[in-house]
Amino acid sequence: MSRRDPHSYADLDQGRVSSMDLDLNVDFATRRLEGTATLKLAAATGGPLDLDTRDLEIRGVTAAGKEVPFTLADKDDIIGSRLTVELPAGTTAFRIDYATSPAASALQWLEPAQTDGGKLPYLFSQCQAIHARSVIPCQDSPLARFTFQARMTVPEDLTVVMAAAPGEAGPGAAPGTRSFSFEMPQSIPPYLFAFAVGNIVSQDLGPRSRVYTEPETLKKSAWEFADVDKMLLAAEEVFGPYLWDRFDFLVMPGSFPYGGMENPRLTFLTPTLLAGDRSLVNVLAHELAHSWTGNLVTNATMDDFWLNEGFTVWAERRILENLDGVEAKSLASAIGRNGLMEAMNSFGMDSPFTRLQTDSKGTDPDEFYSLVPYEKGYLFVSLLEQAAGREKFDAFIKNYIQHFSFTSITTAQFEAFLEQELPGVAAQVDAQQWIHRAGLPDNAPEFESERLAMLENLAKGWSDGVRPEVAAAKAWSAEDWQIFLQALPRVLPADECRWLDENFDLTSQGNSEILCNWLIIAAGSGYEPPLDRTRQFLAEVGRMKYLKPLYTTLHATAKTRDLAKEIFAANADGYHPIARGGVERILAG
Numbered sequence: 001m002s003r004r005d006p007h008s009y010a011d012l013d014q015g016r017v018s019s020m021d022l023d024l025n026v027d028f029a030t031r032r033l034e035g036t037a038t039l040k041l042a043a044a045t046g047g048p049l050d051l052d053t054r055d056l057e058i059r060g061v062t063a064a065g066k067e068v069p070f071t072l073a074d075k076d077d078i079i080g081s082r083l084t085v086e087l088p089a090g091t092t093a094f095r096i097d098y099a100t101s102p103a104a105s106a107l108q109w110l111e112p113a114q115t116d117g118g119k120l121p122y123l124f125s126q127c128q129a130i131h132a133r134s135v136i137p138c139q140d141s142p143l144a145r146f147t148f149q150a151r152m153t154v155p156e157d158l159t160v161v162m163a164a165a166p167g168e169a170g171p172g173a174a175p176g177t178r179s180f181s182f183e184m185p186q187s188i189p190p191y192l193f194a195f196a197v198g199n200i201v202s203q204d205l206g207p208r209s210r211v212y213t214e215p216e217t218l219k220k221s222a223w224e225f226a227d228v229d230k231m232l233l234a235a236e237e238v239f240g241p242y243l244w245d246r247f248d249f250l251v252m253p254g255s256f257p258y259g260g261m262e263n264p265r266l267t268f269l270t271p272t273l274l275a276g277d278r279s280l281v282n283v284l285a286h287e288l289a290h291s292w293t294g295n296l297v298t299n300a301t302m303d304d305f306w307l308n309e310g311f312t313v314w315a316e317r318r319i320l321e322n323l324d325g326v327e328a329k330s331l332a333s334a335i336g337r338n339g340l341m342e343a344m345n346s347f348g349m350d351s352p353f354t355r356l357q358t359d360s361k362g363t364d365p366d367e368f369y370s371l372v373p374y375e376k377g378y379l380f381v382s383l384l385e386q387a388a389g390r391e392k393f394d395a396f397i398k399n400y401i402q403h404f405s406f407t408s409i410t411t412a413q414f415e416a417f418l419e420q421e422l423p424g425v426a427a428q429v430d431a432q433q434w435i436h437r438a439g440l441p442d443n444a445p446e447f448e449s450e451r452l453a454m455l456e457n458l459a460k461g462w463s464d465g466v467r468p469e470v471a472a473a474k475a476w477s478a479e480d481w482q483i484f485l486q487a488l489p490r491v492l493p494a495d496e497c498r499w500l501d502e503n504f505d506l507t508s509q510g511n512s513e514i515l516c517n518w519l520i521i522a523a524g525s526g527y528e529p530p531l532d533r534t535r536q537f538l539a540e541v542g543r544m545k546y547l548k549p550l551y552t553t554l555h556a557t558a559k560t561r562d563l564a565k566e567i568f569a570a571n572a573d574g575y576h577p578i579a580r581g582g583v584e585r586i587l588a589g
């Protein structure tokens with residue numbers, strides 16, 4: 001392709017797969033998907049066409065009923081194996097017969113015991129950043145958008161849901177099976193392909209939204225996310241009309257490795273958001289915002305990932321401001337900034353990983369995943385908003401979405417559009433430094449909040465004996481607690497840990513952010529009573545945001561180093577392949 005994706009073998013100049021027809025059988029016994037992918041080309045094509053695969057077994061390729069020669073190259077550890085098909089001149093569609101590997105990096109196969117119901121197995125996919133190729137042989141670059149139809153056949157007691165419009169469901173060809181059909185009429189980048197299979201039920205939450213999950217979590221999920229329709233309306237105010245028809249979402253089993261994933265028409269969410277007090281619904285707002293920034297206007301490659309995440313965090317916080325006010329936004333921004341400083345310090349302030357636009361050829365996107373594109377991106381977009389003024393910037397955002405809808409763009413395309421629509425603003429804020437240089441520029445916006453200052457001062461005074469007033473702190477919001485815990489010293493004497501836990505019951509917190517922050521302090525302090533809870537948490541939860549810092553802390557503390565290995569050994573099988581790899585790297589360090 002004229003613009004190369006460093007993480008794909010695809011060359012769009014050879015031809016473009018613009019739609020796909022999938023027919024896959026799900027075999028829980030062998031942990032394989034088996035079937036066919038029919039790839040349709042945007043224009044008649046002949047000659048070699050390179051596709052991305054990872055650990056796929058290619059059984060045959062045919063075009064117009066005739067066999068097509070193909071070669072499957074040796075596997076590269078990061079980007080997988082190049083599959084070259086030699087298409088006869090004039091080919092408009094070809095079919096690949098294939099099977100996935102039980103170790104497919106996008107798929108997690110769960111035993112019944114790893115689900116809430118405990119009786120039926122479960123399977124789900126997570127394709128971002130470069131795992132679609134382990135499920136479908138495809139041009140696995142966000143530059144290559146396609147529409148698709150899919151049929152999936154599963155054991156008859158299971159249900160298939162997919163990030164697509166559901167069609168008919170009925171008995172499969174083999175006895176004891178059921179087939180589910182789907183159609184995706186809007187073109188998507190491959191990383192947004194997603195499905196799940198399990199004992200899945202649903203409840204309507206609004207005219208355009210429904211929650212799917214296992215029966216055991218349905219009631220809790222419906223309550224937690226009851227405000228989804230309000231969010232949808234708030235998001236449309238920021239961006240313009242919602243173009244994906246429905247905004248449904250699926251609350252996943254605990255092993256889901258992310259907080260949320262913006263699969264179009266069916267966002268995936270971690271059950272760790274079910275705090276019981278709606279205190280973590282910002283993640284739903286975030287995934288919803290991706291319906292515009294990410295899913296309509298898509299990063300061209302992982303080097304432009306900040307275009308997806310920076311704008312989405314900005315939108316998430318605009319929605320928050322709209323629903324909960326400006327103070328709530330300031331607090332969320334402050335929490336984000338703390339996370340950003342931590343991430344940048346751990347890379348080193350002059351590390352290339354602290355740039356917005358990255359140069360990631362030869363690196364594994366799962367390894368350099370960090371808060372930088374999110375929170376540095378957020379600060380940059382907020383700075384642009386301040387410089388342009390809100391009214392002008394709001395108009396700019398709506399134009400940006402409309403102009404680039406259903407396309408995948410580079411950072412340079414964004415910069416050119418910015419200059420065209422808001423001339424002079426880039427120079428005014430020194431956009432060059434923000435986008436292309438390491439570290440955090442001096443003109444980063446600060447978010448003033450009296451509440452924030454109060455909480456941070458309390459935490460800063462901790463070592464001098466300053467303590468929050470117990471009754472007042474019991475009434476703190478979840479965000480208040482997050483700020484306070486983030487600002488406390490990382491290592492506290494045992495009696496101070498005990499004081500915190502006895503007064504505020506931190507070990508039995510339902511809010512997973514507070515709980516995880518606390519468990520990290522306790523582990524880093526060598527304070528033992530919460531370790532059982534840590535062990536239980538690491539057995540139930542596969543979200544990398546929690547696994548990584550917890551394992552890092554347990555591993556870095558002499559007292560708990562062996563425990564980290566022991567807990568991992570007991571739970572590794574239950575983690576998603578991506579999460580397992582991440583923790584392995586930590587424990588090897």
Ligand code: BES
Nearest residue numbers: 128129258259260261262282283286545
């Ligand atoms: N698209 C991301 C998740 C992702 C990124 C998966 C890169 C794989 C590779 C999603 O929108 C996201 O950012 N999730 C966050 C939540 C958010 C509120 C910051 C998460 O999972 O924590």
Ligand code: ZN
Nearest residue numbers: 286290309312
């Ligand atoms: Zn995101």
